[in-house]
Amino acid sequence: MSDIISRSTLASKLAGLVALVAIAVLIAAPWWGSVATERLIGEFMVYLALASLWNLLAGYTGLVSVGQQSFVGFGAYIVFSLALLAGWNPLYTVPMAGIATALIAIPVAKLVFRLQGAYFAIGTWVVAEVFRLGFAQMSILGGGSGKSMPANVVKQIAETKFWREATIYWLAIAIGIGALAMVYALLRSRIGLALTAIRDNETASVSLGIRIERVKYLVYVFVAGMTGLVGALFALQKIRITPDAAFSVNDWTAFVIFIVVIGGIGTIEGPIFGTIIYFLLREFLADLGSIYLLILGALAIGVMLTTPKGIWGFIQARFNLSLFPTGFRVLSKDKS
Template identity: 60%
Template sequence: MIVNGYTVTRATPAARVAAMLGAITLALLVAAPWWAGRADLRQLGELFLYLSLASLWNLMAGYAGLVSVGQQAYVGFGGYMLFALTMFAGFQPVVAIAAAGLLGALISVPVAALIFRLRGAYFAIGTWVIAEVFRLSFAQVSALGGGSGSSLPVGIVKSLAASRQGREWLSYWLALGAAVLVILVVHLFLRSRRGLALTAIRDNELAAGSLGIDIWRTKFAVYVLTAALTSIIGALIFLQKLRISPDAAFSVNDWTAFVIFIVVIGGIGTIEGPIIGTLIFFALRETLADLGTIYLMVLGAVAILVMLKAPRGVWGFIRDRYDLNLFPLGYRVSRTDNKEP
């Protein structure tokens, strides 16, 4: 758009190139079952699910300022809803996954009303307490295996596809679709008016409130949206595992600590950060997994090094140095005659 000799654009040349490369990469990933092995598909599926969790946590913490250490509550809730709806309500697994997201959104409403009374570190601790309440509650449900957990019945597993290969391919495509959906939803949300309000709140909450932005309602919308999508991801995670238990479903290490590590090293407050962070995390995990506990020590050392040398994460460092923006959210103004104003 040209206004009085100035060009107002949102997309950048780098963003256009990234979109083309992204489309090619997505096409290759969709076709992965025909060129990748079984182990590769499982690893890629896990990568997509971690990317989804990291993008959602980043939306909360990086944009809404809601630093949660209890998102495993919705991962586990989504997993248990998948098992409950398929085993007792007769839902087809794919339908149960969508229903788990809806139920996650519903349960997050009273949870948000409670923990939004807390601020800062108290909010973070409150989210962890809620996750523990979820864990202890599901551990008492004997129909779902109680504390020892339960496996998905063979009949339900076979309802996904007739063959094992078909089930593996479907699980992979569901994980890929979930990652694309999450990134798309986050991008569109941040480009919307509510996303603009969220960015204003992140930059200066007091000033945003003085301009008439409803801070509580904006953060509430982010929390409910994140809870719904995290529940869907949780259902997909345990659809791949085919077994669930309270300790596995509500693991703070697997579903929150690693996710925070991904976002911190990738770049919090950016859409690109979780993508970069997930790739780095999986590269480190595959390289160092045989080292046992040393592997976790190396992850900690990497996180400390990145925070010291690049406080905004790897992508934040790249963006500041080269002025790259692959997912533009705002507008750029330039003179059409390329002269200084």
């Protein structure tokens, strides 16, 4: 008997190759695309990152947060604080935003982890509201009406518009693909196995000696830090900040939830497909305004009622595909 244990599948190898080529093409976008293309892809990356992170949180640890806008906004405000008040180069503020957001998530977690299930969800929302109202009180950062980044500060990123746009664009690629890659790596690690065990059977994983609360807590703080990075990216993309935009529940949580639900919760591929579907819908339907959001909400409910595992879950069950295998498969070499 000569079985081999493998994590990769033919589909996953093929997908890897396609992904490498795609990333190379994306990185070259400043030379083949317009500024509008860069910005659209940049925004795509923001949602790809947020969706992957929220999916890790809700789909694998069962922590359904509707307050991730706390961390987007906080990261964005760190960028503005350091760049405007401390005079940092905005680019260097980005990693600081990630670290600071992870740090603020520690006390936040201590509070909201006292709430269970759905109450946890609304608790995270209250925290986000506290952040929003709190920053609206800070007149030094523009209060409720916000602040724009002055031209001399923006110029620190790069002298010419081309390189500025390109730099922020590459940052977006790095954060979008990076978040996806980190979630994937995390799910393949020991923590990932623990998470899958929790998702599949909480009682069993307790008896296996997995310290669920600790794993959940670590994942929450990690996701918060990464979300802070996305917030920093958003700040650089917009070079203007207001509490309402930075802590928007619609932009940073509602859309993200719809993306994950429609794409397929609890799968790595789901958020990617969800983001693509979301951007396609937006391109075609955004002119409809409020009707567009109504359709999006109805679509999410429809998916939840009919295919709870989302579009990717449906494809996966049909064709047994996996682009990002996290489990192990036993392949038999003996062909009969």
